[in-house]
Amino acid sequence: MAAALQTLGGGIGITLHWIAFTPTIEQQATEEQKKKWLKLAQDVAIVGAYAQTEMGHGTFVRGLETTATYDPSTQEFVINSPTLTSTKWWPGGLGKTANHATVMAQLYTRGKCYGPHNFMVQIRSLENHQPCPGVTLGDIGPKMESNGNDNGFARFDHVRIPRENMLMKFARVEADGTYVQPPSSKLAYSNMVYLRGTFVMSAAQALASATTIAVRYSCVRRQSEMKPGEPEPQILEYQTQQYKLFPQLAAAYAFWFASWFMTQQHGSITGSMEKGDMSGLAELHALSAGLKSYTTAVTARGIDVCRMACGGHGYSHASGLPALFGGAAALCTAEGENTVMMLQTARYLVKCFAQSQAGKRLTGTVAYLSAVQPSPVAGNRNMSDLGTLVAAFQHRAARMVRHAAMQMQGEMQKGKAREDAWNSCSVLLIKAAEAHVHSFVVRNFAETVQTVEVDESVRAVLTSLCQLYSLYGITEHAGDFLKDGYLTGRDIDAASSHLSAMLARVRPDAVALVDAFDLHDKILRSVLGRYDGRVYEHLYEWAKKSPLNKSEVHESYYKYLQPFLKSNRAKL
Ligand SMILES: CCCCCCCCCCCCCCCCC/C=C/C(=O)SCCNC(=O)CCNC(=O)[C@H](O)C(C)(C)COP(=O)(O)OP(=O)(O)OC[C@H]1O[C@@H](n2cnc3c(N)ncnc32)[C@H](O)[C@@H]1OP(=O)(O)O
C-alpha cells in the first residue's frame, strides 16, 4: 500500500484505483465481468474510484441515497442522485483522475429496494476525459493532508448502464428483473473488510516511519546538560525521550506482526468463503474493524508524540512528521470511522459473551472470553514473564466485556429497548472492545517473538520490545488491572520499574530496530530521519529552497509592509 500511496503528482491520485477500485472488481465481479474489467484496471487502461460515501452518509451504508433502478424494458440500471446529500463525496480520484467508478447504490427492481450494491459506471470519456452525459464531477477542495489526491464529488442524473454492470458475484438481477439473494447481504461490504485489514499494515508503516525519523534524529540532536560541565548529550539519553519513543517503536513492531495475522486470517477465511463456508465472516469483520480502529488511533497519537519529541524541527515539514500525522489521521476516519468500527467489534463481543454464558465454547480471537476465571487471584506476579503479561491483558478484556454486557442486560431488565440499552452502555462497550483488541495485539506480539525464525540474539531484543509494549500498556491503564484486584499495587510498581529497565535495555538497539524497517530516505521524505544523519546541512538546503526565498525582498514588502511602515513613521 505504501507504493500505491505515492500519488503521481499534485492534483491527481490513483491510490484508490489500486487499493479499492481494483480489489472491488477482484472480490465482487463475476468471472465474466473480471474478463471485461480486471485486466483493464490492472494495466491502468482505465482508472477507477470507489464511490460509496455521499455528502450526507459515510458510516451508515444502508442510508445511502444514490439509486440504481432496474428497467427490464431496456435491461439497464438507471443511476440517479435524487438529493444534494446523495452526491458522492470524498472518493479518492473521483474529482479529476478516474474515468470509471464502482458506485454503491440502493438497488431497486420491480418496485422493491434490496439495499446497497456495487455498480460499474463509466464517468469520463476515454477519448477526451470529459464527464460522461448525466455525470457531474469535481474536486471537494483542500483537506488536512493528502492534497495530491483529488478526493472528489459526483452526481448522476438518470445515467443508464447495462444490467451487466451490476457487480454480480454474490447478488444478481436477472434480465426480467428478478433479484437473486447473496449468501450474505454483507458480502457487498467485503472490500471494506479487506481494506480495513490493509490499514493495519499502513498504520504499522506510518508508525515505523515516525519512529525511524524520531529515533535517528534523537541520536543526532544534542541538547542541554545532563551533568554540569559535561558535553550536551544525545537527547535519546534522556529517559523521558525513551519513554516517549520506545513504546511507539514497540507498537510499530506489534502492529506489523498484527498485520501479518490479519493478512493470513483474511486469506484463509475468504478462501473458505469461496467454497461457501461463511462461518468465519463475522470474526473477520470484527477483527478487521477492531484492529483498524485500534492501530490507526494509536498510530496517529504516536506520530504526534514523535513530532513533539523532535522539538521545533519536528513541526517543520522538513521532518516529514506533519504529513505523516495528516495521513494517519485520515486512516482514523476513512474506511469506517474508528468509533463506529470499534462498536462493531463490541457488538460481536457481546454476542460471543452471550453464547459463552449459554455454554458454547468460544474459538478464534475470543476463545479467552470463556476461559478466563472471573475471580481474580491476586499475588506477586512475575511482571517480566510474557505469559503473565498476556494473561493480565486477557483478564482485563474479559472483565470489561462481561461488565459492559451485564450493564446492558441490566438496562434491558429495567425495561429499556435493546437499542437504547446499547446506546447508554456504548462508552463501556467501546472501552471493552479496545481492551479486547489490545489483548489480541499483546498475545499476537508474544506468540510471534516466541516463534518467528530469527537469530536468538534478535529474539532477545524482540522479547524485550514485547515486554516494553505490554508493561507500557499496563502502566498506562493501571486502573483497569487493579479494579478487581487481579493485579495489586505492588504488581503495578513492579511493572513500572521493569518498564524503566526495558527502556535502558532497548536503548543500545534502538537505531538498529528502526534501521530494520528498511525505509529508504525517498520513502521517509524527512531531513531529520536521513540515513546518513547529516541533518543540519540538509535542513539549511531544504529551507533555502522555500518559495519565499526566491527573492531577497518579497513582493509583499512593497505591497503591504512598506506603505504600512511609512504611514506609521509619518505619525511619529
Ligand atoms: C512506508 C511509509 C508508508 C507511510 C504510510 C502513510 C499512512 C498514511 C496514508 C494516507 C492515506 C489516507 C487515505 C487512504 C485511502 C482511504 C481510502 C478510503 C476509502 C473509504 O473510506 S471507502 C468507504 C468506507 N466506508 C465505510 O467503511 C462505511 C462504514 N460503515 C459500514 O461498514 C456499515 O454501515 C456498518 C458496519 C457500520 C453498519 O452496517 P449495517 O448497518 O448494515 O450493519 P449492522 O450494524 O446493523 O449489523 C448487522 C450485522 O451485520 C454484520 N456486519 C456489518 N458489516 C459487516 C461486514 N463488513 N462483514 C460482515 N458482517 C458485517 C454485523 O456484525 C451484524 O451482525 P450480527 O450478527 O447481526 O451482530
Ligand SMILES: Cc1cc2nc3c(=O)[nH]c(=O)nc-3n(C[C@H](O)[C@H](O)[C@H](O)COP(=O)(O)OP(=O)(O)OC[C@H]3O[C@@H](n4cnc5c(N)ncnc54)[C@H](O)[C@@H]3O)c2cc1C
Ligand atoms: C482521506 C479520506 C479518503 C476517503 N476516501 C474515500 C473513498 O475513496 N471512497 C469512499 O467511498 N469514501 C471515502 N472516504 C469517506 C469515508 O469513508 C467517510 O468519511 C467515513 O466512512 C466516515 O463517514 P462520515 O464522513 O459520514 O462520518 P460520520 O459517519 O458522519 O461520522 C461523524 C461522527 O459521527 C459518529 N457516528 C456516526 N455513526 C455513529 C454510530 N452509529 N454510533 C456512534 N457514533 C456514530 C462518528 O463516530 C463520528 O464521530 C474518505 C475519507 C477520507 C477522510
